[in-house]
Amino acid sequence: MDCSKLCPEWPCEQPSEFKNIWVVMEADENGIHEASLQMLTPAKKIQSKKPGEKIVAVLVGYNVKRFADIPIKHGADEVIVVDDPLLRTYYPRVYGQVVVDLAKKYKPAVILVSATMRGREMGPYIANTLRTGITADCTDFDVDEKTGDVLMIRPPFAAIMLAYIKTPFRRPQMGTARPNVFPVPPLDESRTGKIIEEKLENIIDPGMELVKYTPVKREEVLIEKAEIIVSVGKGIGSPDGVKLAERLAQLLGAVVAGSRKAVDAGFVPPDRQVGQTGKSVKPVLYIAIGISGAAQHMIGVREAGRIVAINIDPEAPIFKQADYGIVGDYRPIVEALIRELERLKREGPKALEELLREEEAVAS
Ligand SMILES: Cc1cc2nc3c(=O)[nH]c(=O)nc-3n(C[C@H](O)[C@H](O)[C@H](O)COP(=O)(O)OP(=O)(O)OC[C@H]3O[C@@H](n4cnc5c(N)ncnc54)[C@H](O)[C@@H]3O)c2cc1C
Structure with a gap:
């Protein structure tokens, strides 16, 4: 397919050059957020229909390397870690750019991001910088049997039907799902996988400055966590x-x-x-x-x-x-x-x- 006719200003890409299913992980000093581990469930579903594709968790931050085996125990085949003191403060553009740089190097076919506050900031940045599409708030994922394209399934506005959205010409194919839409895949302590450590090559201007950090005092249980x-x-x-x-x-x-x-x-x-x-x-x-x-x-x-x-x-x-x-x-x-x-x-x-x-x- 000559995609230069569709988007003449963007470089042409061959979907066949892209491989593997990435899941962007979020972590803090307490560990990897459950919401990002939940995204391993749709990743596994996509993998089951695309044998040969690996599930790769991408972990970006400071002092996060110690958590790298967690996604593997929940089903990831590999983890790419970028752990650097310059990533101590979370800035959406900076973290997003790290994922963009990795995606340019490794060419993943799919990138899944949890639609947390961070995911909602980073996901569109990654998609826009890579000049690809992103479908927000999916409730399911599948694979088009004829083309192999990932189907991002979500309810359209105000409707009681489901929309099946795909990104046929651009890569990676990106989608988000809200926390708790999928369960975390069960823990399997016996699982092992490759952990790839990448250096922080490129640190861009965050476009903002953190002036003060005040953790929100939560006396009440969040509804997402309520029993x-x-x-x-x-x-x-x-x-x-x-x-x-x-x-x-x-x-x-x-x-x-x-x-x-x-x-x-x-x-x-x-x-x-x-x-x-x-x-x-x-x-x-x-x-x-x-x-x-x-x-x-x-x-x-x-x-x-x-x-x-x-x-x-x-x-x-x-x-x-x-x-x-x-x-x-x-x-x-x-x-x-x-x-x-x-x-x-x-x-x-x-x-x-x-x-x-x-x-x-x-x-x-
Ligand atoms: C794009 C889009 C996104 C939306 N997102 C959301 C969303 O995130 N969450 C959401 O909730 N809605 C959402 N909605 C709105 C949704 O379509 C419904 O309008 C809404 O959920 C209805 O809320 P309700 O059930 O409280 O009110 P109603 O539909 O008005 O129902 C009230 C119910 O109360 C019952 N009732 C009345 N009096 C009593 C009584 N005394 N005792 C017992 N029962 C009584 C009635 O029989 C009725 O079933 C969205 C709509 C759109 C278009």
Whole structure:
């Protein structure tokens, strides 16, 4: 294919010259971020359809070499590390340029980046500098059997269908996925792989200066990390309803989140929105109160363990995906749950045993 006709200002590239699937890793002093390890899952899926391609993790930063074997234990075949004191401070352009320089040298066919704050900064920089395409917020990846191109799958705006997007002429093919859309591949301590150490060859002007660093104090658990979530929708109706949900969450050791309409109504802050334009969550238990179950919301809970839906409308779409559904006005239902949990708390393990006995009797 003569791609000079398509993009005359860009150098022509032959996709056949590019090989391997890269996953950009993020790390700090505590280790590699789970969100970047999660991207090894779609990398493995692509690899399964393109035998012979290696999964290569790219680790850039300062004092990060000590973490280089972690991606291998989660499924990477190789790791390229650039570890340099000049990378002590994260600057998007500087880190992005390191990946660009490596990509020019090694010519990967695919680069996957987690859509974290950093990934959202670096991904487009890398794609733009390499003059290639990037598909943001993919929910799945596949491979076109005829051409071998990677298919980046994501819901388009406002739609209940899926778009399959590919980059047929440019390389690398780049895609991002939000944290928690994919699980981290299981740890296999016995896995080994090659670790390639590269020198920092080129340090560009960051275009900004770090003036002050103040870590955000987080007293609350982030919704991405929460084990139990009580999520409210527009149906919660009022701030009083939210208080009821907060009490339920407190008793369960849960975090309160919400739908976009709940955010728009001011019931929950924007950083607690679940869904396509919010966050993806993976709690063991997700209790949805007054949430209809729109596709853009449910995409954020596809990694959730059990979904319990409370909705007044028996036809609400959420009941199609919930593991347990309670039809009715949420108020008496949530109040009853609160009463029961308070009793359990007051009366301790004996009350719990009694409750389990009652449940067993109902089940049999
Ligand atoms: C591009 C795009 C991106 C989007 N991204 C997101 C996103 O990230 N997250 C998201 O959530 N949405 C998102 N949306 C919006 C989404 O389409 C829905 O509009 C939204 O999820 C609906 O929120 P809801 O379920 O709270 O409200 P509604 O759809 O209005 O549902 C309210 C529900 O409450 C129930 N109800 C009412 N009263 C009671 C009561 N007393 N007791 C029990 N139940 C009651 C009703 O039966 C109803 O099912 C997006 C939309 C677009 C177009």
